[in-house]
Amino acid sequence: MRDRVAALNRRKGLRVALLRQQCRRRLEQIDRQLRAVEAAIARTLAGDEGLSRRAETLASIPGVGKATAAGLLAAMPELGGLDAKAAASLAGLAPVARESGQWQGKRFIQGGRARAACPAWRPSPPSGTTPISAASTAT
Numbered sequence: 770m771r772d773r774v775a776a777l778n779r780r781k782g783l784r785v786a787l788l789r790q791q792c793r794r795r796l797e798q799i800d801r802q803l804r805a806v807e808a809a810i811a812r813t814l815a816g817d818e819g820l821s822r823r824a825e826t827l828a829s830i831p832g833v834g835k836a837t838a839a840g841l842l843a844a845m846p847e848l849g850g851l852d853a854k855a856a857a858s859l860a861g862l863a864p865v866a867r868e869s870g871q872w873q874g875k876r877f878i879q880g881g882r883a884r885a886a887c888p889a890w891r892p893s894p895p896s897g898t899t900p901i902s903a904a905s906t907a908t
Contacts, residue, residue: 773799810839823849 776799780792814821814835820842826849827838842848845859857863867874 770803773803807836810836814839819849 773796776792776796780789780796783789783792814824824835824838824842827833827841828835833841845856847859848856851859854863862878864876865879866876
């Protein structure tokens with residue numbers, strides 16, 4: 770999807786006919802690939818009634834499509850068998866309170882197995898910075 774959006778944005782500034790034609794072909798290729806992925810997801814969901822039912826439930830949430838529902842179920846197969854708090858914790862989206870007696874610290878979110886599996890949930894680094902990989906910090 771990111772590649773499609775990038776091609777659409779690139780197309781707006783193209784003035785050379787050959788480049789416009791290549792961009793149009795690239796968009797057609799991306800659309801074919803997306804249809805193939807969506808068909809594979811549909812076949813997988815159709816093969817498992819329970820999985821299909823859970824995907825339909827997730828897709829009924831505004832803003833969650835079939836592909837997102839399938840991705841969530843792939844990353845967190847427990848969905849549908851957990852309550853809301855447990856699901857939020859598993860996704861790494863549950864608030865963690867830092868409190869002791871009357872002292873109240875700042876709440877934050879952390880952990881969760883699916884945060885690494887779903888890049889949309891991962892916070893972006895501040896503008897103008899590059900994330901440091903573990904390999905570059907090893908000595």
